[in-house]
Amino acid sequence: MSRFQVVSGKGGTGKTTVAAALALALATEGRRTLLVEVEGRQGIAQLFETDALPYEERRIAVAPGGGEVHALAIDAERALLDYLQMFYKLGSAGRALKKLGAIDFATTIAPGVRDVLLTGKACEAVRRKDKQGSFVYDYVIMDAPPTGRITRFLNVNDEVAGLARIGPIHNQAQAVMRVLKSPETAVHLVTLLEEMPVQETADGIAELRAAELPVGRVVVNMVRPHLLDEDALRTASGGRRKEIAKALTRAGVTGSAGLVRPLVTQAAEHAQRVGLEREQRAVLAGLGLPMAELPLMGEGVGLSALHELAEEFRKQGVGDETADAAGQTPRGGRPRGSGRGVGS
Amino acid sequence: MTPSTDVAAGLETDALLDDPEIRIVVCCGSGGVGKTTTAAALGVRAAERGRKVVVLTIDPARRLAQSMGIDRLDNIPRRVEDIEGDGELHAMMLDMKRTFDETVEAHTDAERARAILDNPFYQSLSAGFAGTQEYMAMEKLGQLRARDEWDLIIVDTPPSRSALDFLDAPKRLGSFLDGKFIRLLIAPAKIGGRAGMKFLNVGMSMMTGTLGKLLGGQFLRDVQTFVAAMDSMFGGFRTRADATYKLLQAPGTAFLVVATPERDALREAAYFVERLAAEEMPLAGLVLNRVHGSEAARLSEERALAAAENLESVGIVDQAAGKAGLGDPADPVAATSPETPESPLSPEHGNEPSTHEPPQQEPHEHDRTSDTPAPHGRGDKSSDPSGPPTHTEADRHDTPATDTASVQVSVEVSVEQLTAGLLRLHAERMQVVAREQHTRDSFTTLHPEVLVTEVAALPGDVHDLAGLRAVGELLATGSASTPAGAS
Numbered sequence: 011m012s013r014f015q016v017v018s019g020k021g022g023t024g025k026t027t028v029a030a031a032l033a034l035a036l037a038t039e040g041r042r043t044l045l046v047e048v049e050g051r052q053g054i055a056q057l058f059e060t061d062a063l064p065y066e067e068r069r070i071a072v073a074p075g076g077g078e079v080h081a082l083a084i085d086a087e088r089a090l091l092d093y094l095q096m097f098y099k100l101g102s103a104g105r106a107l108k109k110l111g112a113i114d115f116a117t118t119i120a121p122g123v124r125d126v127l128l129t130g131k132a133c134e135a136v137r138r139k140d141k142q143g144s145f146v147y148d149y150v151i152m153d154a155p156p157t158g159r160i161t162r163f164l165n166v167n168d169e170v171a172g173l174a175r176i177g178p179i180h181n182q183a184q185a186v187m188r189v190l191k192s193p194e195t196a197v198h199l200v201t202l203l204e205e206m207p208v209q210e211t212a213d214g215i216a217e218l219r220a221a222e223l224p225v226g227r228v229v230v231n232m233v234r235p236h237l238l239d240e241d242a243l244r245t246a247s248g249g250r251r252k253e254i255a256k257a258l259t260r261a262g263v264t265g266s267a268g269l270v271r272p273l274v275t276q277a278a279e280h281a282q283r284v285g286l287e288r289e290q291r292a293v294l295a296g297l298g299l300p301m302a303e304l305p306l307m308g309e310g311v312g313l314s315a316l317h318e319l320a321e322e323f324r325k326q327g328v329g330d331e332t333a334d335a336a337g338q339t340p341r342g343g344r345p346r347g348s349g350r351g352v353g354s
Numbered sequence: 355m356t357p358s359t360d361v362a363a364g365l366e367t368d369a370l371l372d373d374p375e376i377r378i379v380v381c382c383g384s385g386g387v388g389k390t391t392t393a394a395a396l397g398v399r400a401a402e403r404g405r406k407v408v409v410l411t412i413d414p415a416r417r418l419a420q421s422m423g424i425d426r427l428d429n430i431p432r433r434v435e436d437i438e439g440d441g442e443l444h445a446m447m448l449d450m451k452r453t454f455d456e457t458v459e460a461h462t463d464a465e466r467a468r469a470i471l472d473n474p475f476y477q478s479l480s481a482g483f484a485g486t487q488e489y490m491a492m493e494k495l496g497q498l499r500a501r502d503e504w505d506l507i508i509v510d511t512p513p514s515r516s517a518l519d520f521l522d523a524p525k526r527l528g529s530f531l532d533g534k535f536i537r538l539l540i541a542p543a544k545i546g547g548r549a550g551m552k553f554l555n556v557g558m559s560m561m562t563g564t565l566g567k568l569l570g571g572q573f574l575r576d577v578q579t580f581v582a583a584m585d586s587m588f589g590g591f592r593t594r595a596d597a598t599y600k601l602l603q604a605p606g607t608a609f610l611v612v613a614t615p616e617r618d619a620l621r622e623a624a625y626f627v628e629r630l631a632a633e634e635m636p637l638a639g640l641v642l643n644r645v646h647g648s649e650a651a652r653l654s655e656e657r658a659l660a661a662a663e664n665l666e667s668v669g670i671v672d673q674a675a676g677k678a679g680l681g682d683p684a685d686p687v688a689a690t691s692p693e694t695p696e697s698p699l700s701p702e703h704g705n706e707p708s709t710h711e712p713p714q715q716e717p718h719e720h721d722r723t724s725d726t727p728a729p730h731g732r733g734d735k736s737s738d739p740s741g742p743p744t745h746t747e748a749d750r751h752d753t754p755a756t757d758t759a760s761v762q763v764s765v766e767v768s769v770e771q772l773t774a775g776l777l778r779l780h781a782e783r784m785q786v787v788a789r790e791q792h793t794r795d796s797f798t799t800l801h802p803e804v805l806v807t808e809v810a811a812l813p814g815d816v817h818d819l820a821g822l823r824a825v826g827e828l829l830a831t832g833s834a835s836t837p838a839g840a841s
């Protein structure tokens with residue numbers, strides 16, 4: 011199983027939620043995962059019901075079996091200042107640059123620079139090792155930009171290498187690309203069983219493949235339970251309404267006569283939805299990728315629901331594979347607390 | 355189906371569309387709430403009510419675009435066929451890069467335009483800078499309005515992560531395009547020569563030096579060439595962005611905030627309502643999209659579940675196949691289950707037919723969803739292994755994996771099971787209705803002044819004119835719905 015897990019998908023399909031559940035699922039048995047976000051929205055903090063994350067890795071949850079989930083909200087501006095500091099010992103001049111709008115320019119306007127910094131920071135965490143030479147994080151999971159932007163985001167090297175043809179940014183971009191195009195990385199796409207997100211998923215996969223980026227799983231999210239199927243319904247609408255009314259009365263429902271029609275209508279709508287969902291499933295099956303499926307949590311997603319979703323991932327075998335697929339130093343359970351605090 | 359409502363006043367969609375004073379309607383809201391569909395449906399309705407309308411859509415679903423004949427990216431409005439009545443509907447899909455190119459071409463001579471269009475920095479900027487799409491949507495809106503060919507312009511807004519990006523991004527790009535920093539890049543000498551600007555000069559050389567090292571000198575030269583070529587246009591960009599902004603504040607403009615009755619979407623909607631007020635931009639109301647309701651709302655969730663249980667306890671006496679007709683045949687998790695009806699793991703599963711998901715739903719969504727993928731229903735519903743199979747599985751259009759597991763055949767769904775299923779479905783619906791009602795109440799408490807219209811959740815996708823007409827009808831009647839919600 012790849013050590014760098016990138017979670018994308020159409021907006022609102024549950025990228026942040028799925029990335030968080032995945033980070034929890036992969037943290038079982040004493041493993042340590044890092045969940046990163048790159049869009050400056052503090053989605054992770056909201057989800058884990060903690061204070062806003064600073065630009066610093068910190069533990070936000072523990073998983074069954076003593077695993078740990080750490081989190082980091084990558085901030086492009088801070089990452090840039092870090093780089094400047096690292097390469098040029100800028101000191102307080104960084105502030106002057108900021109005043110002039112240069113940092114703003116570099117991180118928001120200059121195309122690609124921002125993305126290089128964000129992916130660069132994540133890749134650094136993927137490759138970071140402790141003194142003993144084992145990876146600090148078993149997995150790094152990224153709550154990534156949506157499908158429409160993911161390929162460009164990850165493939166930013168081409169562009170930046172073209173624009174900034176020399177210099178540390180150029181080298182950085184190439185180093186990042188080596189990680190991203192290797193089996194160390196897997197890009198998962200979250201979708202719902204609806205036409206638009208499924209279409210976007212198919213398009214996104216084609217784009218990722220064209221860019222030679224490794225595609226992981228399709229995660230079908232918010233799957234609703236099906237209570238009645240079409241055959242049952244056909245029977246229902248076909249002349250059994252009187253019987254249904256009687257059954258309702260027997261079950262203690264008053265005024266059942268007036269209820270049969272709306273109940274059957276609701277069932278028809280349900281059946282139509284099931285039919286549409288089945289079509290979309292067929293489209294997804296045609297993509298030929300491994301799938302995972304998460305149920306719709308009726309009460310919304312809080313901490314406990316997040317753990318349930320993680321459990322769901324585990325049941326479906328996500329993360330059973332060991333993390334050495336890419337030929338990296340394999341590591342199973344590790345003693346807790348041995349990683350150094352980083353980024354602070 | 356009439357969704358419940360307890361909002362005080364409704365949004366009069368038709369009155370808005372018919373008002374000759376209204377020239378622009380902007381549909382905004384966070385991503386995925388149905389802005390494009392709403393904009394297109396409003397366009398169809400306004401046109402069929404006799405107005406000459408143009409709809410500017412951004413990223414429409416493919417089938418929707420095809421059905422309106424605007425799936426070509428040529429960046430000009432096309433007349434939509436099959437509109438009834440005397441009105442006209444034109445529609446287009448925004449091509450952001452093309453709009454940017456055209457803007458450049460329109461405001462500078464051919465030679466300079468070429469230099470700009472060929473510049474690598476420009477190419478990156480126009481293709482993908484976060485905010486370009488928002489900026490170009492505004493640019494296009496300004497252009498359409500300037501042509502003055504339509505009674506009414508309906509604009510969709512880009513699928514941004516937050517509803518507010520639409521207002522902020524153009525400013526951001528605008529302030530870059532004629533900002534201090536970029537001026538420094540092209541004219542450090544000019545500025546540095548002035549008294550009191552020494553600091554800037556020092557900062558400047560250090561900065562270009564640093565950026566040069568960081569990005570490579572070529573990149574900076576590209577930027578400088580680009581900026582030099584664009585110089586003559588900067589004033590124009592800013593002026594037009596300001597003009598469009600003013601247009602949005604004018605009384606002839608109406609904003610419709612679109613949201614689904616979900617927490618995140620309504621939170622964004624609330625921010626947007628507040629922001630519009632702060633910017634003095636005219637809000638017409640809130641379109642609450644994909645609202646669930648029930649015509650059987652007088653039957654509460656609890657009573658429906660109780661009744662379902664009553665029927666199921668009858669069912670176990672004479673109907674063994676408790677889950678007949680229930681379940682999701684396409685569930686891949688269950689479908690790959692090693693369990694087969696022929697080899698039950700325990701006696702209590704012995705009579706389960708070949709369905710693939712637990713049909714017996716726990717009363718609470720929470721419990722229910724948590725065990726969705728489990729291959730078994732509750733054992734107590736299937737305590738009679740000799741009961742007749744009740745449902746034909748083999749002839750369904752299932753996945754192959756399922757078919758192999760579906761050899762056992764059931765014939766007929768008992769009326770008890772059928773009715774119990776209808777009741778459980780209803781209970782699920784009522785739970786959704788209650789949750790949506792709760793979310794809406796939070797919004798209404800915060801903003802009781804906002805007029806609302808509701809669009810019921812349609813079971814399928816909207817991808818043709820008939821679908822858009824149906825949505826238009828719901829938009830027009832959604833505010834007059836009779837209270838019918840959870841009692």
Ligand SMILES: Nc1ncnc2c1ncn2[C@@H]1O[C@H](COP(=O)(O)OP(=O)(O)OP(=O)(O)O)[C@@H](O)[C@H]1O
Nearest residue numbers: 021022023024025026027232304305306307310311
């Ligand atoms: N399995 C689920 N069951 C129920 N609700 C869910 C589920 N997954 C996500 N949600 C809800 O859907 C909403 C959107 O989820 P989330 O924020 O994870 O999506 P996203 O793809 O990250 O969105 P964005 O594109 O805005 O970043 C949230 O309110 C979340 O709680």
Ligand SMILES: [Mg+2]
Nearest residue numbers: 025026053153
């Ligand atoms: Mg998110």
